[in-house]
Amino acid sequence: MKKIEAIIQPFKLEPVKEALHAISVEGMTVTEVKGFGRQKGIREVYRGMQYQVDFLPKVKIEIVAADDKVQAIVDTIVDKARTGRIGDGKIFVYPVGEVVRIRTGEKGDAAL
Amino acid sequence: MKKIEAIIQPFKLEPVKEALHAISVEGMTVTEVKGFGRQKGIREVYRGMQYQVDFLPKVKIEIVAADDKVQAIVDTIVDKARTGRIGDGKIFVYPVGEVVRIRTGEKGDAAL
Amino acid sequence: MKKIEAIIQPFKLEPVKEALHAISVEGMTVTEVKGFGRQKGIREVYRGMQYQVDFLPKVKIEIVAADDKVQAIVDTIVDKARTGRIGDGKIFVYPVGEVVRIRTGEKGDAAL
Amino acid sequence: MNAADTAFVLVCAALVMLMTPGLALFYGGMVRSKNILATLMENFILLGVVGVLWALWGYSLAFGPDVGHFIGNLDYLGLMGVGTEPFKTYSETIPHQTFMIYQAMFAIITPALITGAFAERMKFSAFLVFMVLWVTLVYCPVAHWVWGDGGWLKGLGALDFAGGTVVHINAGIAALAAALVVGKRQGYGNHATFIPHNLPMTVLGAGLLWFGWFGFNAGSALAANALASSAFTSTHLATCAATLAWVATEWIVRGKPTTLGAASGAVAGLVAITPAAGFVGPMSAILIGIGAGIICYLAVLVKPKLGYDDSLDVVGVHCIGGVWGALATGLFASKLVNSAGADGLFYGNPGQFLIQMIAVVATLVFSFVASYILFKILDATMGLRVTAEDEVAGLDITEHQETGYSL
Amino acid sequence: MNAADTAFVLVCAALVMLMTPGLALFYGGMVRSKNILATLMENFILLGVVGVLWALWGYSLAFGPDVGHFIGNLDYLGLMGVGTEPFKTYSETIPHQTFMIYQAMFAIITPALITGAFAERMKFSAFLVFMVLWVTLVYCPVAHWVWGDGGWLKGLGALDFAGGTVVHINAGIAALAAALVVGKRQGYGNHATFIPHNLPMTVLGAGLLWFGWFGFNAGSALAANALASSAFTSTHLATCAATLAWVATEWIVRGKPTTLGAASGAVAGLVAITPAAGFVGPMSAILIGIGAGIICYLAVLVKPKLGYDDSLDVVGVHCIGGVWGALATGLFASKLVNSAGADGLFYGNPGQFLIQMIAVVATLVFSFVASYILFKILDATMGLRVTAEDEVAGLDITEHQETGYSL
Amino acid sequence: MNAADTAFVLVCAALVMLMTPGLALFYGGMVRSKNILATLMENFILLGVVGVLWALWGYSLAFGPDVGHFIGNLDYLGLMGVGTEPFKTYSETIPHQTFMIYQAMFAIITPALITGAFAERMKFSAFLVFMVLWVTLVYCPVAHWVWGDGGWLKGLGALDFAGGTVVHINAGIAALAAALVVGKRQGYGNHATFIPHNLPMTVLGAGLLWFGWFGFNAGSALAANALASSAFTSTHLATCAATLAWVATEWIVRGKPTTLGAASGAVAGLVAITPAAGFVGPMSAILIGIGAGIICYLAVLVKPKLGYDDSLDVVGVHCIGGVWGALATGLFASKLVNSAGADGLFYGNPGQFLIQMIAVVATLVFSFVASYILFKILDATMGLRVTAEDEVAGLDITEHQETGYSL
């Protein structure tokens, strides 16, 4: 099992979710995060004082999936989240040791 | 060392925290997240327009613990977070490479 | 590649970010989290009713970096985030399987 | 008829109308965010419900020609005959309609006060039925007793300038009945935290209440005269003093002065001065305010020990504050301030204090019993509470299919 | 001159002024948080823009000596000659300046209403130019037709107590032109969710609107008399009834009573009673309110099928509500309520209904055509919309370099 | 006595009272969320503190019989003798009590203005002590000088219709003393971002201030007459113009028109027109407003270079805006507008400009020196600032044990 963690543009969440649903990803967890990267930040001005806001709103999607589904999920996200402009985000894949479904106590792939 | 990551119902945070405290888990980090899973979403209506909100509020608990404590922690969470209804959430266990306590610079189990 | 995850005091975010930038860390993702640890919580009082708020606001920084940069990053964070008081937070290091840059599809270290 | 008085009472009616949205915010800030809309809704919808009800039959029951000193008759059903000529019994200088609509605003805010007691768990449908019944069967009679021509408490000489008994004790004790019948919120007194979700909203609400309350109290003179001015002054000073007194008391007792305490103290002061506003001088008003701040804070402090869950302290602030105000009127009232009023105990007339006590007890008993019975009947028939699951999910989504914030 | 009338109209002017911030909040709560400041700004800046424009030339165009029954002349340019003496044509008892500044507040809120139609995508610069032109070329003429001495609709005998045609139909139909020319928001009707970001803000806005509207309607009597009192009463009762009617209808149609529905119903009721307020009795007001609640809810429900994106339902609430109110005035008006008015169809005068229809159609046609042309010209010249990227990022940051919340 | 005037001034007093919660929101929206309650609290508690202080001794010091042209005596201690009869010196048509309570609202908002200067770092206890001393030792004397019968600036012929010197310069320059003595917030001018946490709250605050300010300025006529009407009109137009001017200036200088700029411009306009409202015509008011928008924006822009941390720009908006307004009164005042006033420089009377300068300088010097000394003494004795740790954690939790939001 692997965890796929994607940092994407907030307005891409909906299409990504739909596309993942279409390839029967049935669970994911989403977090609002702020990203710092190559994309330059925003300048805000309050009463003439300028502040550089380096952290931009992003959305983090986390999906734990069986090894054989990882590639399809990564491809789908890349496909749907891409605008081609700096700031599109990244996908990270991590090893997972164990999964438990709280409701039933099931473990491993069955718990996904 | 392992990281235990549990996605649970928000109103279960308090009992889970108490129970973990009781088995002397002394640190954890909590994030408000939104979950998508088998549990069906919420329908909201604004001036007659219906919107399906697929992401439901969940809470993510992260605990990094020594290997020998992992099982007890997982069991405690399952025990306290379960309602038996869809949407109870999941527990994921990940490998951890290193831990550092910022205050002291301590490393490894001593830093937990 | 490794993921460095640091839980720090919110007001330390800015100096940590600057320092990391100085050692050319060019990407990171930040999440507002709540921490529970040795640091004692806050007591709040509403109309005479006392509530113990055990979870304190913290900031989580996540940086995926090539193996050879990990040590420098950890050291920098420890250096900048330390106040020496309980509650300074922790750094966790995790293995990473793969990285993809969504914009270009690049993988591995090139994607960072 | 007098244009100045008409202008004044109309503007005051608008001010009192604003108190209901103000109260909605005051209460709304104190609940958890999953119940914010339900809380606002319970207050806002009462504008509609009681506004219409008042025009159809409520006004007639409260201010129509007396039936047995207990209630008005149905002469004014559908506002028949409520026209532009002054209703001389109540005021010689403003149109009857002006008086009627001004009173409508009182009939709206009173039941709204009760909503604080059962916040975060009441079924919306049961709430609506309860309120229609309560205004008809409890508010209208009590308003008639105290203010209606021929009402028995008025006949007795009870003083209630702007609604200490009719509004605050009445709503406050009904709130106790509500808390007892509806029961505690899940987790109350047992680990769960009920931290207000938006205190700036509560402070804004308190500000609007304070502002609107000038219409409530000064407007009750029904004329733009020295009495209105004096009621205005008393209202302001009592509120100032109560704000300070509540904050000072909690600073001593708990170690910190709180913003919620300041807002609550202000409301407590406004409540307590309501019955007295047109009968007492400014220094008496300050004393009444100090009393209100201290007494209501202590009442709120004691609540957990009494075991009921009056979510937003309607009993502690409105019932106790109202009782204090009504009795204090019997202490501090002075004919020097208002020759049409009476002297209180401190001005040599212990009888007035007694009369005030009778008015207080009568209102407490009648309103509590009637409200309790109403709640019990509704509980047995349609059920008062949402399901436990809905309570956990929050009323906004389960009762109204909406979410308060998407920030 | 009469001090009471002056006091009343000045206070009412302040109340009407407050409606614009109230509207800003009402609208602001319904947009997504990335556009909250842009939405507030569009309303707030109109206070400045139209306030100054009104003093320089707007007032003169609307209320200056008549030119061809269509518009006022430039006699009052820069408020020349608008002094402390009463302008007898409009009121004998208040200073001319009082009348002028009271009217200024109407000229401010009317264009503000339109902003709801193009929320979340309009360029700020184009918005400013449009508003200057629209108030000058559309609002001022229509105000003159209906209220100005010599205006052709006034001459015809059209009744519009406080602005059903001038304000609501006028703004509401301009909103339709806006929605058609500006086009839909990205993703509208296609997966994207436009969930209101802060409904408590909307409820607060509705509360302030309701409060301020007493100044709008009762103040339109221009005196603190029985007529003001009657307009005040009608306003309140229609609003109460509309609140209930909207909520009841959606409860039946969609299964849940919503808070946004209650707030929307209140505004619909306020809109519908505006032209009628000083001409109808309280029971008629309740019926007008019930009609408003039901009709406007259905109008809003039907919008998605018509295919335009009127973001905050200005057409459904203000245009449709205004049309209903203007026609209902032709049904329910009664000389028993206001002898200076006229009888409506239900009081034996079908002619009045016809006149109301003419006023409605004239306003609809003129305002739609003129607004449509204005929008088209601006679209072709300076462009109405922000870029697609800016729309995604939100107008707060791209148009104003600010962020609404950092909680 | 006149009922219309009484009605008007009472309603205006309510409006001015609302300005303090309005200011609380205006300021509150600009601080960081960890200090929102502390900011609201500092304003709200002043209602209580100054309200009571005013009744006990403040009113007497300001408006009691003159002592050496400098201060009132103690005849009205505890409001002794402040009854229902008019205080002929100030107004022949309203009860003395009405005048007193109207003035109370001014005494409350003035110190509240100062709180913007030391926001986010001041100790609550020190704040309270400072305010009691400041109102007693600075506000009351200056009010007496300018408005009190026998006051030396009044004797000199200085014009200050509604408080340009007494309220705005006075508070604004005390704010400078505060910023200098209290010192900068941690991180100020050094990477840290002080992004306003809730600008919609600030816009709402500005809306309420604008609304309440009609009571402040028009009410200062103390009668519902042509003068009130003219002050009302000037107030509105100057504010409209200042809103535009500020936004236009920043659009040119910085490239974007901001919502905070619109709200700030409105307040700057309100400040500047305050001393002039009853003395100038509408076109002069527009010019004063334009000046205010430009000057105050530039003053705010320059602040960082001057090195002090006046957190919410009290100096830039209230001191500079007040100075501009007071001097502009000496330029634009005209006896044609108010025969009881004087002509200004542009109407052929350069002497008036001089007198205005004297009043400005006297207030600046006295208030700065006195405030500076008070702050220094308190700093040395009880300490003005919270600890560095508490400042980082935020005042809400450390000073008041509360949290603003749990959304």
Ligand SMILES: Nc1ncnc2c1ncn2[C@@H]1O[C@H](COP(=O)(O)OP(=O)(O)O)[C@@H](O)[C@H]1O
């Ligand atoms: N090394 C990294 N570790 C963690 N998060 C990263 C890293 N690099 C980028 N990110 C996240 O990805 C987002 C997009 O990165 P950015 O460099 O702006 O664009 P792109 O990836 O398209 O070049 C950032 O805002 C940040 O949240």
Ligand SMILES: Nc1ncnc2c1ncn2[C@@H]1O[C@H](COP(=O)(O)OP(=O)(O)O)[C@@H](O)[C@H]1O
């Ligand atoms: N594969 C997954 N990866 C990440 N998070 C998941 C995954 N599956 C479920 N979750 C999280 O667990 C929550 C509960 O899952 P759900 O399927 O609704 O209920 P249950 O686990 O009880 O069957 C989801 O809301 C989501 O946050």
Ligand SMILES: Nc1ncnc2c1ncn2[C@@H]1O[C@H](COP(=O)(O)OP(=O)(O)O)[C@@H](O)[C@H]1O
């Ligand atoms: N075992 C753990 N797993 C996850 N997070 C932890 C763990 N221990 C501590 N933390 C995080 O680190 C923060 C600081 O820990 P704390 O014990 O208060 O201080 P310190 O690390 O300085 O002793 C906590 O608030 C929590 O967010």
